[in-house]
Amino acid sequence: MKKIVQASSSFLWKAPKNNAVLDIINRYPINLLHTFLTAADTMRLYQEDLVDSEVLYGTVVDVLSEADGWAEVIVLDQASNKHPLGYPGYLPSDTLTELTASADRSQQQVGITAKEGLLRFETFHGQQLLSFGTTLPLVKETAEDYQVAAPHGLGSINKTFATRIEEAVDTPQRMIALAAQFINQPYVWAGISGSGFDCSGLMYSLHRLQGINIPRDTIEQAQQGRIVSYQEALPGDLLLFAYQSGQGEVHHVGMYLGEDQMIHSRTPGSRVMKTTISGSVYEAELAVVARYW
Structure with a gap:
């Protein structure tokens, strides 16, 4: 059964159980964004491995089951290797409401x-x-x-x-301009919203606003785009980085700005920033350049 998110945003929790961060969220109305969370609160999301992603108002999910105030769901517009239909996880049942015909995602x-x-x-x-x-x-x-x-x-x-x-010829420039407003925005593990992003969440949201539905996480983002060399990279391409000098697991992503620079939501405890690739820790880890536009 499909339902629709009625909260302004909600984290996609890894398990249907209470925790200290959710206790804080539950003190506030669901029509507020998570800007009330402190840096310590959002760090717990990462340190305690509580969440995988975030969903926003109007997102359609497939509800697999509901029990004890929780819904097990698939987020249909967040492609993932974890499930063939989308990103799996758990949402508090009160963040969802019945889906109506007016919420047609196929229209403009x-x-x-x-x-x-x-x-x-x-x-x-x-x-x-x-x-x-x-x-x-x-x-x-x-x-x-x-x-x-x-x-x-x-x-x-x-x-x-x-x-x-809608499709536009200036898609890369539009994505870069949208990203620039978040310079110095604190990193939020699993975030895809204006309250804070993780690295792949920022790339996901920038593309989604251009009508381009890319995978949610870095590993899949590295797998499904058009692959080009760094010498061929153009502004708007994704730069994906891997452990073991670029030969291991992909763990980070940024958007290429041109002139050896990228914009990215760096790491837990850090912020959205611009970085020059050459001479940085990322130079040796560059594994894939992927283009989705």
């Missing part, structure tokens, strides 16, 4: 391109915070707003926060 989509945006509902006096990377079906467009179909009904998003998702 609108994506949030600012760190966060505001969805104003039209049938009642309410609003929902939306994260960067959130996508919703477009119903109609005015000079100032997009009207979209959301889990809670029709709503409007001001165009200063969002754009239509």
Whole structure:
């Protein structure tokens, strides 16, 4: 059975059990983003291996089972080697609601391109915070707003926060410009949202806002793109790095900016930054250059 995410965002938990970070999240309404989490909170996600990914408002999931306030799900738009249909994991049941016909993901989509945006509902006096990377079906467009179909009904998003998702010849430049707004944004393990990204989550979200659905994690990102040499690399390509001087397991990814530089969400405890490849620890670990645009 398919359901849709009604929380502004939710982590995709590895196991259906309570933990200290989830206790904090549960103190806040589900229409808030996770900006209230501290650096110590988000570090626990990594150190205790609690989560694998994140889902955003309007994401459709396949629910395999529900018990004791948890739903075992497959995130259908996050490709993964862990399951043929998408990314498996667990979501609190209250973050999901019934899927309606209005949530048609095959029609024109609108994506949030600012760190966060505001969805104003039209049938009642309410609003929902939306994260960067959130996508919703477009119903109609005015000079100032997009009207979209959301889990809670029709709503409007001001165009200063969002754009239509459509193919464009300037895809690499658009992705790089979107990434630049997150310079110094703290790293969040498993994050794909404006509240914080892990390395592959940032690449996933940048491509998703161009209508390009790449795999969620680094290993799969290295496997499924068009492979080119570093000498052939163009801005917008993914640079993937592996242990054992590039011969081992892929563990990190950044987006090539040109001129021997990349932008990336570096490591737990670090931030989104620009790095020059030559002379860095990444030079010897460069394993794959993958192009998806």
